[in-house]
Amino acid sequence: MTTHEILVRAKAASPLAATLTTDQKNHALCVMADTLVAHTADILAANAADVEAARGTLSEVMIDRLALTEQRIADMADGIRQVAALPDPVGRVLEHIDTETGLHIDKVSVPMGVTAMIYESRPNVTSDAAVLAFKSGNACVLRGGKEAFRSSQAITTALRAGLRECGLCEDLIQLVQDTSRASATELMTAVGLVDLLIPRGGAGLIRACVENATVNCIETGTGICHVYVDAEADPDKALKVIENAKTSRPSVCNAAEVCLVHKAIAPSFLPKLKERLCDNRTVSPVELRLDPRAAAIIDGTAAGERDFDTEFLDYILAVKVVDDVNEAIAHIRAHSTGHSEAIVTENTAISSVFTAAVDSAAVYVNTSTRFTDGGVFGLGCEIGISTQKLHARGPMGLRELNTYKYIIHSDGCVR
Amino acid sequence: MTTHEILVRAKAASPLAATLTTDQKNHALCVMADTLVAHTADILAANAADVEAARGTLSEVMIDRLALTEQRIADMADGIRQVAALPDPVGRVLEHIDTETGLHIDKVSVPMGVTAMIYESRPNVTSDAAVLAFKSGNACVLRGGKEAFRSSQAITTALRAGLRECGLCEDLIQLVQDTSRASATELMTAVGLVDLLIPRGGAGLIRACVENATVNCIETGTGICHVYVDAEADPDKALKVIENAKTSRPSVCNAAEVCLVHKAIAPSFLPKLKERLCDNRTVSPVELRLDPRAAAIIDGTAAGERDFDTEFLDYILAVKVVDDVNEAIAHIRAHSTGHSEAIVTENTAISSVFTAAVDSAAVYVNTSTRFTDGGVFGLGCEIGISTQKLHARGPMGLRELNTYKYIIHSDGCVR
Numbered sequence: 001m002t003t004h005e006i007l008v009r010a011k012a013a014s015p016l017a018a019t020l021t022t023d024q025k026n027h028a029l030c031v032m033a034d035t036l037v038a039h040t041a042d043i044l045a046a047n048a049a050d051v052e053a054a055r056g057t058l059s060e061v062m063i064d065r066l067a068l069t070e071q072r073i074a075d076m077a078d079g080i081r082q083v084a085a086l087p088d089p090v091g092r093v094l095e096h097i098d099t100e101t102g103l104h105i106d107k108v109s110v111p112m113g114v115t116a117m118i119y120e121s122r123p124n125v126t127s128d129a130a131v132l133a134f135k136s137g138n139a140c141v142l143r144g145g146k147e148a149f150r151s152s153q154a155i156t157t158a159l160r161a162g163l164r165e166c167g168l169c170e171d172l173i174q175l176v177q178d179t180s181r182a183s184a185t186e187l188m189t190a191v192g193l194v195d196l197l198i199p200r201g202g203a204g205l206i207r208a209c210v211e212n213a214t215v216n217c218i219e220t221g222t223g224i225c226h227v228y229v230d231a232e233a234d235p236d237k238a239l240k241v242i243e244n245a246k247t248s249r250p251s252v253c254n255a256a257e258v259c260l261v262h263k264a265i266a267p268s269f270l271p272k273l274k275e276r277l278c279d280n281r282t283v284s285p286v287e288l289r290l291d292p293r294a295a296a297i298i299d300g301t302a303a304g305e306r307d308f309d310t311e312f313l314d315y316i317l318a319v320k321v322v323d324d325v326n327e328a329i330a331h332i333r334a335h336s337t338g339h340s341e342a343i344v345t346e347n348t349a350i351s352s353v354f355t356a357a358v359d360s361a362a363v364y365v366n367t368s369t370r371f372t373d374g375g376v377f378g379l380g381c382e383i384g385i386s387t388q389k390l391h392a393r394g395p396m397g398l399r400e401l402n403t404y405k406y407i408i409h410s411d412g413c414v415r
Numbered sequence: 416m417t418t419h420e421i422l423v424r425a426k427a428a429s430p431l432a433a434t435l436t437t438d439q440k441n442h443a444l445c446v447m448a449d450t451l452v453a454h455t456a457d458i459l460a461a462n463a464a465d466v467e468a469a470r471g472t473l474s475e476v477m478i479d480r481l482a483l484t485e486q487r488i489a490d491m492a493d494g495i496r497q498v499a500a501l502p503d504p505v506g507r508v509l510e511h512i513d514t515e516t517g518l519h520i521d522k523v524s525v526p527m528g529v530t531a532m533i534y535e536s537r538p539n540v541t542s543d544a545a546v547l548a549f550k551s552g553n554a555c556v557l558r559g560g561k562e563a564f565r566s567s568q569a570i571t572t573a574l575r576a577g578l579r580e581c582g583l584c585e586d587l588i589q590l591v592q593d594t595s596r597a598s599a600t601e602l603m604t605a606v607g608l609v610d611l612l613i614p615r616g617g618a619g620l621i622r623a624c625v626e627n628a629t630v631n632c633i634e635t636g637t638g639i640c641h642v643y644v645d646a647e648a649d650p651d652k653a654l655k656v657i658e659n660a661k662t663s664r665p666s667v668c669n670a671a672e673v674c675l676v677h678k679a680i681a682p683s684f685l686p687k688l689k690e691r692l693c694d695n696r697t698v699s700p701v702e703l704r705l706d707p708r709a710a711a712i713i714d715g716t717a718a719g720e721r722d723f724d725t726e727f728l729d730y731i732l733a734v735k736v737v738d739d740v741n742e743a744i745a746h747i748r749a750h751s752t753g754h755s756e757a758i759v760t761e762n763t764a765i766s767s768v769f770t771a772a773v774d775s776a777a778v779y780v781n782t783s784t785r786f787t788d789g790g791v792f793g794l795g796c797e798i799g800i801s802t803q804k805l806h807a808r809g810p811m812g813l814r815e816l817n818t819y820k821y822i823i824h825s826d827g828c829v830r
Contacts, residue, residue: 015748015772097793103782105792112804113774195804214626216805237827244829333430355822357430359528362821367518370830377520377821378512389527389610389818390631390806403804406777406792407770412652414659415785 003143003183006174007114007193010139013171014113014195017139022088024166025135029084032162033077036127039158040073046154047123054147058121065122066148076127076155083131086380089398090137104409109402111137113195116187117383118143118209120201123151129200130159130173132383136401139172141194143187145201146179188213196401200384203311218392220384223253223339224311225369228328228354230345231264237366238269238344239276242317244368245342246277246286251313253385254340254372258308258318260328261294266321270297277317286315293321308335325350329357336360338387340369361387361394418598421589422529422608425554428586429528429610432554437503439581440550444499447577448492451542454573455488461569462538469562473536480537481563491542491570498546501795504813505552519824524817526552528610531602532798533558533624535616538566544615545574545588547798551816554587556609558602560616561594603628611816615799618726633807635799638668638754639726640784643743643769645760646679652781653684653759654691657732659783660757661692661701666728668800669755669787673723673733675743676709681736685712692732701730708736723750740765744772751775753802755784776802776809 001009020028036043047068054063095107115138117129126142133140144152156175163170176183187194188209197217199209210219227245229238245256261269277286278300288300289307300319307318308331322328325343332341342364343354351365362372372394374382379397386392392400416424435443451458462483469478510522530553532544541557548555559567571590578585591598602609603624612632614624625634642660644653660671676684692701693715703715704722715734722733723746737743740758747756757779758769766780777787787809789797794812801807807815 015744015774019771095793099791103786103791107792110774211629216803234827240827240829248830329430351824356434359430359525360820362823365822365824366827367823367825368829371518371823371828372821376514376518377522378510388631393818394821403808405775406787406809407780408777408782408786409766409780410782412649412655412781413786414655414783415663 001177003176003178003186006141006176007190009171010114010141010174011193013169014111014139016169017134017172018090018111018113018137020137025088026084028163028166028168029080029131029135031165032131032159033080033084035162035165036077036080036155036158037074039154039161040070043073043151043154043158044068044070046150050148050150058147062121066151068123068151072124076124079128080131083135083381086135086398088135089402094404102410102413106407107404108407109399110405112401112403114139114141114193115196115198115401116141116143116190116194116215118184118187118197118199118201118205119145120205121145121147123148123155125200126152126155126175127159129383130156132381132398132401134172136398138195138401141174141176141187143176143183144179149179184208185212188215188217191215198384218384218386218396219388220386221253222311222337222387223255224258224309224335224337225254225256225339226258226260226332226336226341227256227369228260228322228325228332228341228343229262229265229269230325230343230347230350231262232347232350233262233265233269233344234346235265235269235272239272241342241344241366241368242273243276245370246317247281247284247315248368248370250315253311254369255313256317256342256369257310257312258320258335260320260322260331262325263293263321263323266294267297270294270319273319274298274300284315286317289316289318291320294319311337325353329354332358332360339385340364340372342367342369361385416592418591418593418601421556421591422602422605424586425529425556425589426608428584429526429554431584432549432587433505433526433528433552435552440503441499443578443581443583444495444546444550446580447546447574448495448499450577450580451492451495451570451573452489454569454576455485458488458566458569458573459483459485461565465563465565473562477536481566483538483566487539491539494543495546498550498796501550501813503550504817509819517825517828521822522819523822524814525820527816527818529554529556529608530611530613530816531556531558531605531609533599533602533612533614533616533620534560535620536560536562538563538570540615541567541570541590542574544798545571547796547813547816549587551813553816556589556591556602558591558598559594564594599623600627603630603632606630613799633799633801633811634803635801636668637726637752637802638670639673639724639750639752640669640671640754641673641675641747641751641756642671642784643675643737643740643747643756643758644677644680644684645740645758645762645765646677647762647765648680648684648759649761650680650684650687654687656757656759656781656783657688658691660785661732662696662699662730663783663785665730668726669784670728671732671757671784672725672727673735673750675735675737675746677740678708678736678738681709682712685709685734688734689713689715699730701732704731704733706735709734726752740768744769747773747775754800755779755787757782757784776800
């Protein structure tokens with residue numbers, strides 16, 4: 001089927017998706033979890049073919065992301081059952097107004113319509129994205145990377161078998177059959193057919209979507225996160241926060257990339273930072289990239305021109321000495337991607353200035369940036385982390401896949 | 416000053432706008448209302464020059480929209496005082512979560528940053544847009560039409576005098592000095608300097624903004640609104656609703672343009688509709704543009720190819736006979752701009768199907784579409800009506816000029 005045909009079918013199926021009851025959706029999700037497990041052999045065979053084809057062209061790390069096991073498929077099915085257990089975001093009455101003139105106005109949450117997702121080589125995203133779209137009342141069109149195409153196809157087939165078993169239209173969950181660049185462009189520009197596009201992957205993919213999309217597109221993911229150590233920081237807390245934010249999982253978007261240090265504390269703090277992140281770590285020591293003022297205090301690599309604007313996703317930390325909280329705020333406003341930033345200080349007046357003036361989705365006080373996550377923030381699940389300000393900001397769960405409409409009843413009111 | 420310099424100044428002023436207290440903002444608004452009145456003579460002189468220059472190039476209707484009087488300026492000042500009386504949208508705690516691991520998470524409403532507005536020749540939009548942006552904690556950049564430039568300049572000067580009197584930075588409210596197409600394009604593409612662009616004007620302006628904007632842009636205003644008269648409609652209620660929706664103010668976006676009539680009621684209802692909208696109206700009778708099935712029942716103009724996709728903004732109504740509510744829904748989904756639609760029926764099962772399946776910002780039962788309005792919907796004011804689904808849908812007030820961020824406190828939590 002062509003991508004255009006898939007989109008037209010999704011749009012036609014979207015009113016059905018919007019009017020399914022909570023019980024219908026939850027039952028279908030549980031059935032889909034079962035059919036996914038029942039298709040384990042098919043999925044593993046397809047995945048083995050993907051992995052075989054990828055050998056030599058993808059790195060070992062990427063092949064590990066691509067490879068599925070029986071356990072990973074069981075985990076995907078458990079993920080689906082967890083989504084079934086979450087509250088239904090559709091049909092919530094967000095506000096109710098009765099006017100003196102006899103109008104009864106409900107502001108009600110409703111699905112977007114058709115959500116499209118462009119992603120890369122992790123096949124489990126196929127299942128995650130499909131079930132989050134389904135639970136939130138949307139028809140979905142998935143366009144995965146070509147390295148995982150056979151796996152994504154097998155997973156989609158299993159999920160659609162579940163829909164069929166429940167007597168539901170299979171067009172609610174569809175995989176684009178063409179993995180060329182043209183199909184991605186087609187999704188980005190399908191005005192009238194795609195209500196929401198969510199790219200999920202590296203910075204290049206997200207930039208391509210944001211720049212080329214004429215449909216509604218959510219900018220997700222890229223995180224140049226900062227930790228600012230104030231003059232009145234507790235040094236032990238600061239070390240603990242920075243070590244965690246930088247080293248607990250450096251490949252993710254909520255990991256810290258830059259440390260800003262107040263000049264008053266820098267002479268005593270920076271040697272401790274070097275000891276904690278470099279000298280004391282036998283495995284994966286952190287490379288420090290230092291601005292001139294930091295380099296005057298400790299040894300390390302001299303920071304290059306781009307080091308304060310790079311998402312390293314690695315054991316690398318850029319370090320800069322600043323005059324005060326205002327310089328820290330100005331630096332963050334100029335260099336941040338708007339994801340997550342932290343201040344370490346015992347002075348609540350200073351932390352209030354920081355949380356008010358820093359213009360990012362999540363602003364932390366004495367806390368690691370690693371907590372920016374749909375589960376931690378009470379959303380129950382996550383389809384991505386928005387770094388933009390319209391519609392949704394920060395972790396996006398089921399509610400963020402909805403919009404709202406106003407429904408107004410009266411007995412013949414005119415104006 | 417160049418448009419770029421204006422934008423840079425607005426961005427620099429936006430942290431100040433975000434941190435003003437409610438009292439500071441409300442006091443400044445009352446002072447601005449006073450300075451606006453105090454500048455009446457200057458504003459009227461500037462406006463007279465605009466009107467003089469426009470004679471011969473603009474229609475009388477447009478000149479009437481452009482012309483100011485002492486009363487209209489007093490009304491603008493009253494509008495400012497009303498905005499001062501509205502609740503502050505900034506700093507509301509939308510959600511609060513305490514996690515078992517010791518995190519205290521607040522989801523807090525915050526301003527967008529810099530809002531830009533591109534509008535046409537009504538000078539009062541200058542004052543409206545400036546004060547709504549100010550109250551919602553944003554710095555604003557205004558780009559009005561060239562016909563009203565002198566008037567907008569005089570109004571902006573008066574408002575900035577009020578800011579100055581309160582000791583506030585005048586860069587919070589700025590008017591673009593260049594009214595060429597280039598300055599509009601510059602606002603649409605000022606990524607990193609404009610956080611939200613709201614076009615307000617005709618369909619051409621809005622389309623140009625939506626198509627060319629690389630900054631966040633809200634699609635506003637265009638309304639091809641439908642009224643569907645069901646087989647089980649009360650005919651009197653239907654006539655009252657349609658007459659009001661079509662004729663009470665045909666030039667506005669929430670006026671009806673299309674009437675769909677169930678085939679079972681069409682033979683009895685359409686003659687009454689013609690009588691009510693055409694024969695009985697000596698002033699401004701409505702021209703009916705009929706599809707073939709309606710034309711078989713009553714006299715009128717044969718509908719042309721574009722008549723079901725046109726925002727007439729005039730005493731013209733396209734009329735079509737449909738088989739049932741499902742055909743009405745399908746027609747609306749295919750031809751609506753997503754603004755406002757109504758059903759007239761006494762059957763609540765049918766109206767529930769209609770309100771669930773129609774994908775527009777406001778869906779009415781037995782009620783005129785003319786009520787889609789920020790005041791009616793409890794927003795207290797209105798900066799435009801969104802016809803898109805992301806971020807805001809329907810009337811946009813102060814809250815819709817905000818986004819949110821998460822602020823997280825803990826005592827050294829790491830993950």
